[in-house]
Amino acid sequence: MTQLKITNSYTREKEIFEPLHAPHVGMYVCGPTVSGETHLGHARPYVTFDVLYRYLKYLGYKVRYVRNITDAGHFEEEGREAVDKVATKAKLEMLEPMELVTKYTNIYHDMMELLNNQRPSIEPTATGHIVEQIEMIKDLIAKGFAYEKNGSVYFDVLKYAKGNDYGKLSGRILDDMIAGSRELENQGEKNNAADFALWKKAAPEHIMQWQSPWGMGFPGWHIECSAMATKYLGTTFDIHGGGMDLLFPHHESEIAQSSISNGKPPVKYWMHNNMITVNGKKMGKSYGNTITLNEMFTGTHELLEQGYSPITVRFFILQTHYRSTLDFTNDSLKAAEKGLQRLLNAHNALRDMTYKADGTIDSNEDSAVNKLCLDCHDQMNDDLGTAQVLATLFDLSSRVNSWKNGQQKMNASEETFNILKKTFHDFIDVILGLKDERTSGDEGSMDAVMQLVISLRKQAREKKDFTTSDIIRDELLKAGIQLKDGKDGTSWEKS
């Protein structure tokens, strides 16, 4: 069996995962800013890191998964007048900031649940950790790496860069950045354009502001993650995840702040998922192609021909490696929808199947099935190769289906059969989190009713009364239930 390897964005290498304090693993993932509705772009990182979280637990680690909620307003654009994003939106909607934040947080939680993402161990909010952030800023000032100007506090990037490699994570050269940002206006307050804000003085009209040693204001964007990660995971922890767009400046700045404040680099493994596109184009507000998750699931967006279920979206995401860009199109989503059904059908069939040796055991077939099961683990260990795992499961699905339909004899050993069963369960249910959305709630009574209908139809068919049997079948299909005639009788499922 191979060991888990993950691509570390910091070293740009695939590295063997070795926790700092096994069996414990500390994992921090940047959460959403809850000033808007949860959209397609959010689905990618949270599904990706949910699978990592599930897999680490599956491997036996005790994981503390921290994912924050950014509910404090932040300046929109550095160099221009500070704008409190949350407050601005709140004024438009005539809501209290807290009301707005709660509304979008609730939507976010609902969407995460639909996507079958497990809840993090700790979900800290920025506004709930103002004190910690102020303390860290005070510490940075005391250590001489931050300075106060007119009620705002900035991090001294140039000083930091003398002893540290600022830009290593994002592959940037400080001198270039300084040269490139000279044209920006209103850099006046900063000693240098590359410096970033730790604390911003709030204008009187800002709704969200707090008392600090530097007057009324609000925290800079980067400091919250440093403060909260340190508080809950310690000065150095195992994994920090997020979207690639956060590499710079967010994570670069996090490294700088935490390294000075804690005296050592904060993270052992940096992991970044790639971005999504819609019909080949970046999704963004300025492109007018932002699709919220609610629109995705219900199909209420002009770019969508239909709704796609949360698990279809999840499956679609997992069919692509997390470090590649992922393009959402109607055609590819429809393909994913069908593929998912096929996989889950095989999974259900296998779950309900009992071992029966009907024929001689083919040792070649037996070892082939065994190898494919082992492959799943190796593929998952190779930097979360979920796309490959799914391909392998599809391979195995053909066998399962042919056994079920009697198209091929079950020529594997009972031991292999049990391994196969466990592999499907472990990967589909436990690790990838692909639940069957068609089986809901009142399955028991529903099935009893369906068995009755099926038996009536069978009687009709035996009497060659195909008119009746076809009415039953076709009307059920209209009602969203599909009958499947097989060797061992008829089964049904919601379509």
Place this chain on the structure above:
RNA sequence: GGUCAGAUGGCCGAGUGGCUAGGCUCAGCUCUGCAAAAGCUGCUACAGCGGUUCGAAUCCGCUUCUGACCUCCA
């Protein structure tokens, strides 16, 4: 403009120095009262041009094209 990624069959997408990825679509077949479902078979690709190599789609260089980041962003 700077930096960094990609360019794979009808579509989506893995992956790899030599051996069929997989999914969807399409065609044929098997099964079936008919269909659906399922299985089987077929369609076999790696942008272009050089180079390294016994051998490259996989390594190197150049060209073309696309995308991302550099600003709030997942």
